Amino acid sequence: MRFLFVTGGGSAPVHAGIPLAWAARSAGHEVLVACPRENADLVAGLGLPAYTVTDLGMGDAILKDRQGEWLPMPVGEEEQMDFAGRGFARLSAACLPGTLALAESWRPDVVVGGEYNHAAHLVAHRFGLPLVSHTWAIYDRTDVDWQGATAELEPELSALGLSAIPAPAVFLDITPPSVRPGHAVPAEPMRWTPGNQQVPLEPWMCVRGDRPRVVVTSGSRSMFVPTLGVEFFRPLLENPALGGGDAEVVVATSPAVAGQLRETWPHVRAGYVPLDVLAPTADLVVHHGGGVTVMTLLNSGVPQLVLPEIPASAIPLRRVDEYGASLTMATVDESPEAVAAAMSKLLTDPSYRERAGELAREIARMPAPAQVVERLESAA
DSSP: OEEEEEOOSSHHHHHHHHHHHHHHHHTTOEEEEEEEHHHHHHHHHTTSOEEEEESOOHHHHHHBOTTSOBOOOOOSHHHHHHHHHHHHHHHHHHHHHHHHHHHHHHOOSEEEEETTOHHHHHHHHHHTOOEEEEOSSSOOOOHHHHHHHHHHTHHHHHHTTOSSOOOOSEEEEOSOGGGOOTTSOOOEEOOOOOOOOOOOOOGGGGSOOSSOEEEEEOOGGGGTOGGGSHHHHHHHHTSHHHHSSSSEEEEEOOHHHHHHHHHHOTTSEEEOOOHHHHGGGOSEEEEOOOHHHHHHHHHHTOOEEEOOSSGGGGTTHHHHHHHTSEEEOSOTTOOHHHHHHHHHHHHHOHHHHHHHHHHHHHHHTSOOHHHHHHHHHHHO
16 A cells, blocks of 8 residues: 655654554555655654655744735634644645645555644545544644634635545544543544654663653754743753752753753753653653653653643643643743742652553553554555
């Protein structure tokens, strides 16, 4: 079978979708990955054939309209969800012509795309192919962002005789059942597995030290969101809870940001460390609320303190908070005292690690990507 994977929207959607593509290729199927140019090197570096379908990057897609004019940044949760839905739709619209051309010439048997990679939905409809859609992280679709995406894609939908984004033949959700919302669209479960880049490891990266290890990260978004660079880490590294020497602090970030941090805090370990390797050694991870970061930590059974970059990032995490595996603050600008108190609670109350461990075991029981590929083979 020929599997056409459609991805894009920053690094996180690539990392989220790659394991299923690996599984399809390992099962002997032909795989191509259609993506924006900014993701092509990442896809190829992860061992898959990358086919560029647009020069538009996620930064411009989310922050500018179709005419290239800057858009005002929204403040409220609903406005931010609408903003994100429309941004991913603009990226999908830019990906559509190139992906249609690829499908016309390569003739895939099935199209696989992330939930918000809408070019996959439209290409599958255009050629009458089965569509497999999958979540990137904990289920977070709302009526607001889906309606925003639908409105933004009106020209593309109309050209295909559609008034709504087509439903997939198979919808896969990696959300652990215990934190999946009751209103979620019915889906087949799939185990989340890491699909991030790797580097040669140093011994300390994969073993625990003699002090509690606190990892701080702002995920892959730090490469194009300035507020997730040095200024995200500064108040945390200056917090007395992390500066007293009682904890080992590791900052997982891009090499460029790490270099700036080491100039001020030379004693802090900072650099690119694969989070799937580092997470099992951590006692606590403090982060910005990115979906792939959350799933990496849930998979490792690690308590999380979340300082959301934007309010909308906190929406899916509220269910993890309620389950007792994390604490999510109201904003990234919480007081040092409040952050220190939250870190202390997560490090000293064993229930958080116990509940995080329960979710990790739940993830491990979900069908692996290889099993999902077998299911798709039998349905073809």
